[in-house]
Amino acid sequence: DGGITQSPKYLFRKEGQNVTLSCEQNLNHDAMYWYRQDPGQGLRLIYYSQIVNDFQKGDIAEGYSVSREKKESFPLTVTSAQKNPTAFYLCASSIVALAGTEQYFGPGTRLTVT
């Protein structure tokens, strides 16, 4: 079955540690995205990539970093510079980066930093 996988589902880290969230898709989509969701809020865009080896900042990129070395993979690193890292993180992909193209989402990773 084609889809997007995110691992792990739950992640716990101590403050001051960097942590990398995995996102893999086998849909052959060109574009991939990372969103953050806080309780009672909608999703906010962190980073997106339309092609391998290229990515752009979203609305809340500070304290995060990404890489896109392969079409299938778009890992997100939450660095110690992110002041409030505890949140639900969702990865998405789409076939082309055009309006009207739906984004397919993974199951999400719930990160807790204490």
Add this chain to the structure above:
Amino acid sequence: AQKITQTQPGMFVQEKEAVTLDCTYDTSDQSYGLFWYKQPSSGEMIFLIYQGSYDEQNATEGRYSLNFQKARKSANLVISASQLGDSAMYFCAMNLDFGNEKLTFGTGTRLTIIP
């Protein structure tokens, strides 16, 4: 910049009744897309329906329809014959033409279907 407003934080609806979830948007662009997503308690976002700003007819997908009123800048989701499995968070979102990257979401509506 575009903005999505969902004014209903929560709704309770009797099973088998129809329900309308409100969404208004704000953009100065003429070309844009409007989406509705469902988020069950598991957390995954499920695409429901899409409406393009130039589409003359309201979009429909099974029990879902989008009541698009361009002059009022509203894109309400209508669910007919609600089911218990419809209980979830529902998000309205939009993006602009010439770029899919900026999908802007509203704060969502929590729908609870009562048996």
